[in-house]
Amino acid sequence: MRITLNGDPFEIDQPLSVSDLLARLAIDPRRVAVEHNRIILKRQAFSEIIVREGDTLEIVNFVGGGAL
């Protein structure tokens, strides 16, 4: 199954929760924000929201920057 993750195609075996996806990517859920099909998720919802075929995900974090 193919999803779009941070703008690139990404393969998953089966539908999985956002929490499980973050775990698979070794990403600390406390350090990121996630947008699922253009809807920004509350952190408490990570375990409930299921990622399915064709979904689009954005996972963002804080990086160094002052202004650009």
Added chain:
Amino acid sequence: MNDTPFVIAGRTFRSRLIVGTGKYSSFAIMAQAHEASGADMVTVAVRRVNLLDRTRESLLDYIDTTRIFILPNTAGCYTADEAVRTARLGREAGLSNWVKLEVIGDERTLFPDNEALVAATRTLVKEGFVVLPYTNDDPVVCRKLEDAGAAAVMPLGAPIGSGLGIQNVNNIRIIREFARVPVVVDAGVGTASDASLAMELGADAVLMNTAIAGAQDPVAMAEAMKHAVIAGRLAYRAGRIPRRAYATASSPVEGMVGR
């Protein structure tokens, strides 16, 4: 000399210097520079997680968030929609409703798009954000931002990263005179005297990144900026002498030897 506290949206900061987190050669140097600067607010950008970076070293590992307040920014956004989306993501990532709002209008100068900036400010204020917009050094735009609910206004001293210092001294002074919210001079500082000047003009604080991160010795420059901001603030409060075209002697004219 006891100063009034520096307060934005009810939150008090010890330092009137706000610093960035970009362009450092390493996170370790950044952390040392932050320490030397004395800043208790730092700004961070919101970006996609790098899925290929297996080290998973995080910026936040190098910021003591018990002492330093994190101000997410919308750096690099070119439309109001993009900036609003980024601000919302920053809120979820950081669990604070503050945002340094940037809506850029031109790639070469990185000057703000005033119209989009005011629109994005209005939208985010309605959503409960504490909005600190990075703006042109234009008193009229600053007033519009204030009317839209901005918690502070952050006029540029010069283009971002240019190090040119404050280009329109008079506008910054007028912005301070007009504004009922804190004024933070954001961008354009090159060296310590630029930061002092901003404070001498009455700015409530100065925000900078490149001037420190790009210096040959960022930690030393951070310390210089700390002192510059303190000195400029003190000078502003002390009240400078008026400028005169001719000399006025500071020693008595009576009692000169041999006269």
